[in-house]
Amino acid sequence: MSFVVAIDGPAGTGKGTVTKLIAKEMGFVNIDTGAMYRCIALECLKEGIQNIEEKAKIIEIAKKIDIKIEHNNEQQEFFLNGENVSTQIRSKEVTQIVSQISSIPEVREIMVNLQRQMAESKDVIMEGRDITTVVFPNADVKIYLDADVEERAKRRFKENEEKGIKMSYKETLEAVKQRDYNDMHKPVGALKIAEDAIVIDTTRLTIEEVVQAVKKVIKK
Numbered sequence: 396m397s398f399v400v401a402i403d404g405p406a407g408t409g410k411g412t413v414t415k416l417i418a419k420e421m422g423f424v425n426i427d428t429g430a431m432y433r434c435i436a437l438e439c440l441k442e443g444i445q446n447i448e449e450k451a452k453i454i455e456i457a458k459k460i461d462i463k464i465e466h467n468n469e470q471q472e473f474f475l476n477g478e479n480v481s482t483q484i485r486s487k488e489v490t491q492i493v494s495q496i497s498s499i500p501e502v503r504e505i506m507v508n509l510q511r512q513m514a515e516s517k518d519v520i521m522e523g524r525d526i527t528t529v530v531f532p533n534a535d536v537k538i539y540l541d542a543d544v545e546e547r548a549k550r551r552f553k554e555n556e557e558k559g560i561k562m563s564y565k566e567t568l569e570a571v572k573q574r575d576y577n578d579m580h581k582p583v584g585a586l587k588i589a590e591d592a593i594v595i596d597t598t599r600l601t602i603e604e605v606v607q608a609v610k611k612v613i614k615k
């Protein structure tokens with residue numbers, strides 16, 4: 396039986412960075428499920444799908460898509476139909492449509508099955524929005540990372556500045572609020588706090604402090 400650490404939370408809580416560091420320190424395989432939805436969004440863009448209403452085509456893509464994750468020097472590399480798309484899946488265009496794509500129930504069903512397969516016979520730390528509630532409701536460890544929306548917008552604003560993405564703080568805050576709304580109002584797989592999840596508020600914590608807090612929960 397594999398050991399599963401499931402982590403959920405809204406965008407900007409540091410889930411990605413924290414799970415990467417913990418995976419390295421504690422020897423887990425790290426799986427970023429948001430990146431899997433991003434792969435489908437990228438493939439939709441490549442196939443020229445302009446409209447989210449083209450649901451049947453999007454579901455066909457999700458059925459056929461070949462997503463592989465390779466772990467090189469603690470980095471997760473994403474391969475879409477054989478091509479390394481680790482950078483492309485972070486583009487603005489993908490970010491714009493991924494939330495809608497991930498709200499299609501049939502797409503989620505396919506991804507949830509794939510995520511469960513990925514954890515077979517491996518000790519994993521998996522992060523996303525529905526890992527503690529849908530993918531692994533019986534995970535060995537269930538954690539919900541949270542932070543005030545203003546703090547998360549500040550973090551995203553700083554990241555954007557570093558990447559040279561021009562967006563005012565106000566616009567960033569609105570975008571984060573919109574993403575929270577979308578994530579929390581999906582018909583299936585909506586972001587919510589599992590009853591038995593340990594909630595860690597990261598608003599006033601450094602990444603290292605969050606890592607220590609999560610490790611403490613896992614060790615317990």
Ligand code: DC
Nearest residue numbers: 428429430432493494497523524525
């Ligand atoms: O964590 P992220 O920003 O890379 O996630 C991309 C999108 O996928 C985001 O809109 C939320 C969605 N997502 C989801 O619906 N379920 C997951 N398990 C992970 C991400």
